[in-house]
Amino acid sequence: MTKRKLVIALAGNANVGKSVIFNYLTGLHQHIGNWPGKTVERAEGTLHFKGYTIDIIDLPGIYSLSTYSLEELISRKYIAVERPEVVINVVDASVLERNLFFTLQLIELETPMIIALNQMDIAKRKGIEIDTEKLEKLLGIPVIPTVAIKGIGIFQLLEKAVEIIEKGPMTKRVEVKYGEEVEEGIAKVTKMVEGLQFWYPPRYVAIKLLEGDEEIATEVSRIDPQIVSTAEKLANEIENLHGHSCSTVITSERYEVAGCIAREAQKLVSPIKPTMEERLHTLTTHKIIGYPIMAFSLLLMFYSIFTFGDYTSELLSNFFYGWEPLFASLFGTGIVGKLVWGGIVEGVIAGVTIALPYIVPFYVILYFLEDSGYLSRIAFLMDTAMHKIGLHGKAFIPVMLGYGCNVPACLGCRIMETERERLLAAFVTTLVPCAARTVIILGLVGQFMGIQWALMLYVIDLLIIFALGRLAFRTLPGEPTALIMEMHDYRLPHLKTVLKQTWFRLAEFIKIAFPLIIVGSLAIKLAEVFVLLELVATMLSPVTVVWLGLPAITGITLIFGVLRKELTLIMLATLLGTTNFSKVLTPDQMVVFTLMTMFYIPCIATIAALVREFGWKKALFITIFEIVFAISLGGVALRLLTLTPH
């Protein structure tokens, strides 16, 4: 037979080690993008095996194939419409029953598939023994035991996948049989849909119509609305009979089948003493001890990132600025030279000296925490606090990210369930003082007024986040969601996967932020060369001088700050010709200036991230809102400060 291109999809619950398997299979040949027009990630990679070129698609981690989330809908459509040659269903051996619930749905979709029974080591430690052969017989699907994190079973998995593609399924699969009434309903509807040309199998369509699946109901009613109304009638009959909605009945019965298979295939030998993971879990979610542990971990994390970042950032910037004479000799010191160096090269330097020293370690630690399972514990502990601003515990993760950099924080809001939640969380994260703003708070107020004033600004920031978060939560239409989250067992993260995730995030950051930072620097440099900056400063003076009581020159620095917030301070030093700010600014001015830089606008890269995630309109709205808000806040603060003697 001729060798050809194959497509294999990885599907399964979240946190089952799918991405580790994906990394083992595809190595460096990966591409991570988005599903067309969606903010759901699509990871794709290629490998060569037995003469085949195999495309591996890593589908999002999901618990079901309903259509309540974008991820579920995308996965289902992909499997049904694009028809990968085989689906590798990655199953967490330590939570077999719930994972099989998903497996059964894949079976109902009539997908060619094999199972990777992963995390066999964790299952064993939890006292769960699984008879792989028995499971294979019960399901009628090949089952390959794997410990992905150690690379065990990956080769066999690939071999089996190719074998299935070449020879076709060898065994008859389990049929998911429902109760009598449900089966009658399914049979009736199946007969009606059998003739239709549809990408889902008839029995599947029938089941989903009875479950009240909106996507399928819409599609079918376009062809024949009669079928949908019949299904609804049947569903109502079943509901009256069982006392639960038909969808509930079907889900329960499907879980019943999963439970039966799981009970038959696994043997529980309860471990005598609680495992290390168990004890760690108890400690880190403890009512009292959990919080200091969290505070300590986060402080340690930020401390190490900032220490590492400061050191590396300076090293890098010294290195890059060493090239200035070379550029000066190449392009001269005239307009061209100024534009090339000050516009383009400095833009790149700006990006590099933020991205590499701060964002890389930030992501490494973050993914480490996520993979290990600690992030979900933090979300658990912070749920109540986040509810105060209408979000739930998971939103604490992007907020925390925001303290490093707002760009990844905005992108990180994807973990929220609904569009409304994502926007709310993103808005809140833009108010979080990122590393650059921390530089200003500490470097200006902390340095010249004392650390207590700097801390006070942080407290004010928290209060403002709280107030504006609540305001946004009340204004935005829609309903809040609540925390539903799995806390998987603690485990050692897979270093390579962590590094790879970091790499892709970094690439994403560069793609979003760099072009704008460079264009922005160029524009400002042009303005500088043509002596437009003073003009702008004068134009802004009614706001900066009259309303905010700042020197007119701050107008210029605030414009530079749009590129990178810490430039406001750097430019201030350059323009005022001193780094001893106490000589040129009064304490009141320092506070007002710092407050301004904290809130006056999301930096250009953050705006880009907002545009990408939410579109122009919403990004513009947030930007304008923050400009207006910061100016009002600064003016009010000034008047309050002058009232109080100090």
Add this chain to the structure above:
Amino acid sequence: METRRETGRAEIPLTTLREGETGVVTSIKAGRGGGWVRGWGFEKRLMDLGLTPGTKVTVVKSAPFHGPLEILVRGSRLALGRGMAERIFVEIEKE
């Protein structure tokens, strides 16, 4: 679609279980009239995670300050916001 049949047995919200207690899910009261639960299908999500009627649920702990519950269901550990846990009804298992 409302089905609140009185069964005569004591149905109590999951949040009233003490830490360490186990109950059997009887129903999830989504509420009618397009309340906050309709928009994002929280009932379906809970079902998909295994909280179907008849399933045993153990409350492991509840976070302080009216925080979320940690529950064990079908061998997995879940965190559930309290507002939602209040809508899950259980009856306590007799030993």
